[in-house]
Structures are given as structure tokens and as C-alpha cells.
Amino acid sequence: MQVAIPLYPRFTALDAVGPYTVLAFAPGWTVTFVAEQAGPVTDDRGSLNLAATASYAELDRPDVIVVPGGTGTLDVMGDEALVGWIRQAHEHTRWTTSVCTGSLLLGAAGLLDGLTATTHWALLDLLRQVGAEPVSERVVTQGKIVTAAGVSAGIDMALSLLAQAADVETAQAVQLAIEYDPHPPFQAGTPRTAPEGTPERALKLIT
């Protein structure tokens, strides 16, 4: 199975590397970072440079795409090299997926019209602007389109995807290989569970 993860300026590193790690551990799966041109792409913290090793043109028919989000997402909503690649790749994919605000790029490509979808909690309402019905869930599956909530949700999404695209035993083996038995130290992972004042502090970190 050939997976492509497009990178663009100011993507969020974990959005891309969470699903990458899950899927790249699966036997027979290869994961390639792509961009308009091969070369390093800088994340939204400004201090991580991850290399795209193929251009969009070189990898135009992947089986799976995983579109990451990031503080740079809104700036590339009109980038036809990226959005056009998503639109065309989707015609042939088995699975078209996103993490965090990556779903807004699926929407910009016209793929979410009339579908339910999710994204980072802070930007959930923006999904309406691309024709989708926002839902506050960790992972949302609509046919072959799968959208995940913010950043770390890509790990859960990729494990679910692997269970469907390969089999449950493979997904469980990868989960154990990456020792994914999470113990968050706080109940602060959603706006509903986080202590008062936390959403305001979190928003300052991501805007």
C-alpha cells in the first residue's frame, strides 16, 4: 500500500508524523512525504524540517493520502498545486484522510460537500465554509474519506484505518510496537474536559 503525506509550510509536525509512524510500521506499506517539489519543509513551530522526497507529479496515484493540518493551512487553501493534487489523487485513492485542519484542504478540494467531518476543535465551524457538516468526534468516516480531530488524533485515525485497510491483527501489532497505551497526565485534551481558562491559553499557543 502506497501512502502519500503532503507537506506545506507551517504544517504541524505530529499531524504528519503520528500517522506516518503507525502506517510505516505496517508490513508492505510505504509512506512518502510529498510536496510541490522535493526538499525540506518547515513546520509551524519553525524549528523542524522534514524532507519531502517526491513531488506531487511523481506520486499522483497513491492508495492512501493523509493531509496534515497546521497553522499554515489557511494560507494554502487556494494553492492549486496542493489542492489540485488532493482532488486528483482522491479520484484513485482507496482512502482519503486528514488530520486536524487538513480536513479544510479536503474541503477546499471539493471533497466534503454534504459530508460530516471533523477538524481541530478551535476551527470546527470553518468546515461549514467548505460545505461540510462539522461534528466533534475523534475520527469521522464517510465512505473512503476519514477526517480526524486535532494533531494527536492522527494516531487513532491511522490505527483505525490500518484495521480496515489491512486487518485488526496488523493494527494491534503496530499499536503494541509503538507501545500506544496512552496515559495523559491531565484531563485537558478537549474543551469539554479541560479546566476553566485552558481553551483561552491553548488558543494563544496556536494562533
Place this chain on the structure above:
Amino acid sequence: MQVAIPLYPRFTALDAVGPYTVLAFAPGWTVTFVAEQAGPVTDDRGSLNLAATASYAELDRPDVIVVPGGTGTLDVMGDEALVGWIRQAHEHTRWTTSVCTGSLLLGAAGLLDGLTATTHWALLDLLRQVGAEPVSERVVTQGKIVTAAGVSAGIDMALSLLAQAADVETAQAVQLAIEYDPHPPFQAGTPRTAPEGTPERALKLIT
């Protein structure tokens, strides 16, 4: 706060990028990937190239170090450029931390003698060879040394570290910023909870 994450051939991407993402979202924290020489370093899946932007010599007194693991760890146990840097950096750090088999490198640097520590479940016994007492816990704190279990445990470790090194409110804000409300699709994250046969399948993926 200046954080350094050393990279070496065949590190596991999520070991490095999980803590990176947590700590790089914290206000006033900068995270730098380092290596013997600046430049791209390839992970243990062979398809991710992450750039070290500074050499060990250029960043010899970070406040925090996070040493990732990977299938390449055992090959660099005798790499004095890396292990010597860990040993010397530790003299001045506020926190010296590891993810997964990164703890074996802390041990190779002589930092774990007589301490309890953890690592990936599959290699827990190897900690004895570097003088440590292995414990099967998600995160183990011994003074300023913090070791985390396999791969994904680095996210939990970094959030705990942030709560201690900054404050609980900052850690909670970062947890919410990265929407870390994990919902693993299976109970397969530890050898104790995984279905029969899963550890054997997982071992094939990481060896």
C-alpha cells in the same frame, strides 16, 4: 528553555517528534534537533528524513535533552560523539530524558547506574546491562532523569515534564492545543493487554 533532541541513523520518528511537538508548543521553549553534524538524518522506517540544525558542539549546554530510541539504538551505544555529548550535556541540564530505547543511551553514558528506568517493553531487560533497574511503567522519574516507555510514551513524558519544568496550566494548554484526548481503537498497547499472538507479530515489525 532550550531543548535538544539528538538524532542518529534509524531513530524512531515518533520518539523524537512526539516530545518535540509538546515542548515546541510551550511559550518560551525552543527545541533543536542536533547530530554530530547538521543535516538530514533518516529514521528506522527508511522513509523519513528529519534535519538536525545544529551539531553537538554548537549546542553543548541545553537545559533539557530528549534522547529518542529506534532500531538503530544498539548500533550507536559505542558512538562516543553521541554518548559523550549526552554525558557532558547531562552535567548542566535541568532535565535529562529519554523515550523508548533512548534510555539505553543514557545508560551507555553512565547516567543510570543504580537507578530505576524504563524503555520499550521488548528490550526492558537490556537496561540491566547498563546498570539500571528496569521497571514496566509509562514514565519513570529519578531526580532530573526521566525515562519513558516505547515510542508514543514520549508524549505523556513531555507533558509531565512540562508540568514540572513550567507549570500545570501550561502543560494543560499544550495538551488541549494538540487535542490529546487519546482513544486507541484497541486494547493492544501493552504486552499485558494485547490479544494472544500480538507480541510476536509486533516483534517482527521492530526487528
